[in-house]
Amino acid sequence: MVVHELLVALAVVTALRVFAPEARALTRRLLSAGVRIGATQLLENASGAAGTRQEVPPLPDPRNGEV
Numbered sequence: 001m002v003v004h005e006l007l008v009a010l011a012v013v014t015a016l017r018v019f020a021p022e023a024r025a026l027t028r029r030l031l032s033a034g035v036r037i038g039a040t041q042l043l044e045n046a047s048g049a050a051g052t053r054q055e056v057p058p059l060p061d062p063r064n065g066e067v
Helices: 002-051
Strands: none
16 A cells, blocks of 8 residues: 555656646746736726716806805
């Protein structure tokens, strides 16, 4: 039973050594894609908000009798 557990541990360690660089590269790629998408969304929202700016009417002045 001890040999079987040792072989399982060696298989897990080997799999981690083999696949860890690929998993790290995939994670970095996904994170960078998310940053690019987020930056694009922020730029689109900022440019859209600047084009749809609305004028706010002035508040009535009670000193002039406006209510």
